Amino acid sequence: MTAEESWYRLIDHTGDLALLIRAPTLAELYATAARALFDVILDIHSVEPREGVPVRVRGAADREDLLVRFLSELLFLHDARGWVFHAFRVDDLADERLEGEALGESFDPRRHAILRQVKAVTYHHLLLSQDRDGWSARLVLDL
């Protein structure tokens, strides 16, 4: 089992799984949240960043909605197209849109040990905030 990484932590939530993510900038917060999502699904250290998949989200209502839409997009690429990711880059960011790249490879059952499946990224208890040290987000995943 992967050691829980210091850049995010799991918060107790009886039904599902809640994450608390921190990063120095907003762009890094989105990228870190994506990395946390995949660390929940599998050991991301077993994934090699062999290929880059462009990721583009538009038309979000606000920053929180943008975070859910971004992560949902990555979950779709994983569940429908069999991608597993190791790292993420956010290049262009505004309140309602985001452009970036997800680095990873096709799922290979011989090398990638799946820990659990994530059904969806929810809006429940969703929080995104900034303080002196940077940005943080709270997310609840439906497992």
Place this chain on the structure above:
Amino acid sequence: MGIPNAERIDDWRWRIPRQGAMNVDGLVFASDRLMQDLRGDPTLEQVANVACLPGILGESLAMPDAHWGYGFPIGGVAGFDAEDGVVSPGGVGYDINCGVRLLRSNLEREALVPRMQALVDALFSGIPTGVGAHRRDESLSEKEERALLTQGARWVVERGQGWASDLEVIEEAGRLSGADPDAVSERAMERGRRQLGTVGSGNHFVEVGFVEEVYDTAVAEVLGLRPGAVTVLIHSGSRGFGYQICDDAVKEMVRASARYGIRLPDRQLCCAPLSSPEARSYLAAMACAANYAFANRQRMAHGVREAFQRVFGMGPREHGLHTVYDVCHNIAKFETHHVAGKERRVCVHRKGATRAFPPGHPDLPVAYREIGQPVLIPGDMGRYSYVLVGAPGAMAESFGSTCHGAGRVMSRTAAKRAARGRALVRELEDRGVTVRSAGLATVAEEMPEAYKNVADVVEVVHGAGLSRKVARLVPLGVIKG
């Protein structure tokens, strides 16, 4: 609003009095013991939040297996007026028509136990968990997928993967009306293409067990449940197809709620008036997902029959793996109910709850009309599951609904901590349960202690008159995603 107090009404009922923006009271079905776990828990706040939604009728309900969900509580039931009410995709959940099918067999427990490992292995290889990737051996063309979405379980049976008699004993005969594939996004279609017949992870499973105890012999006989007989429970839903439908709809309804001036205590409760185009579109897509789930469980039941055939060399006549019933746990449906003495059309949301129509209800299959609707309540993988039937109290108090399972009592992080250093698969083996799981974290997170004792849950719905106990099933072998 914070976490509200619940006032004890009697041995099985607690009231959350209307306060703040609540339109109706909350009503929680729980014993004193189960309420200990719920007091001060966000579940109660979620019951109160649902009570704030427009057009809610009766009370915002929580079944005894209720636990903290996202938006609606898991184990929540809410009825909305068909004219003035709303539909909320979060009130159905991501796993649309997650549900349970029960098969019974002619086999006895004694004949099965020596071959348990072989049977679990055959189930594991014959029914893909779908964890990590889609199934590679079967994929649907767009034409096939569209047909499946409108026909549900029948489509699978007509493909030769099931028996015509299966269809008679599935809720809605395995096909929810109003399904329109044009209301489904490209993305959902893509996700659905290669996941038919897969279990999924989390609490989903295929479990072989046996009838350990019968509480009502006459009813059990009608259901074909003899003490000692081998049974199979299949717990799964609409897979990535349904998750995507819910995801698409939630994003749409976050905007729709604002447009219709609906104030939301939690964004995940986003909803739209039942008369709106957004609601119609969601319900048409939701029905497609419900049919996908019926088809999925049908396809898995076929996989179960194949596994028995392979391991025991028995044909259908010998193993006799008939479907007893198949229920939805996550669904929204239009039904007729009496509210404050008046007959109303109600959009009933069941999020982790089971329909429990009583004897005589016209929507029941002819074979079960005199006994009431079978209700299938899976417990955790180490203890037991229950078969119940619907009772008149459900029509009077809970929009024809009852509980759906054990309900979590421990978070996944807490379960992981409790499992540290323990060989759980071995522990279960010692209790007589052979387990195989695809996800490395699944067994720890789904350990028996992470759940309430389902017997406590069933005691409440039996005591409150929402449904009646018929039989108890004990697991022997489980595959999980």
